[in-house]
Amino acid sequence: MTGGTKRQKDMRKALRVLLPRVPMVHAEAILAAALAGHLRHLPPSIALWQATSSYIRHELTDYDVLLEDGYERDAARFFVLDDMNAVLEDWGSQKRLDPDEES
Known part of the structure; x- marks a missing residue:
């Protein structure tokens, strides 16, 4: 996971900050989802959070x-x-899903 466009580099950096202990297999899938065209209008951190929450919800719960x-x-x-917040905790994320917020 090196090289690429500025957005790809920014996304990888944001991924390391958000999920410092995420296993590579999950990191690659989340990064691919975050780089999808329908999220390109969002800042990297927001696109990454949406991709992360969606990935965990659909793949790990x-x-x-x-x-x-x-x-x-x-x-x-x-x-x-x-269950989703437990995964985020395992992956070293300081951020959690709030039941009162739409993700």
């Missing part, structure tokens, strides 16, 4: 299973919030 079981989106998000 039961969120999609809850949706398939008929839970509404907000309810499913509520039930995976603690």
Whole structure:
């Protein structure tokens, strides 16, 4: 993960600050999502946070299973919030998801 555009370099730097202990396999997936075209209008730190929260929610929790079981989106998000924050803590993030904020 070296070289690239200024935005890619800024994104990698922001990733190291936000998630200092994230495993490389997850870091690469999060970085790819954060660099997606639909997030290009956002500052790197915000695009990275959105990509991180989405990645954790869909890949590392039961969120999609809850949706398939008929839970509404907000309810499913509520039930995976603690699991998501545990992942953020494991990865060394100082930031946490707040149940009162939309991510």
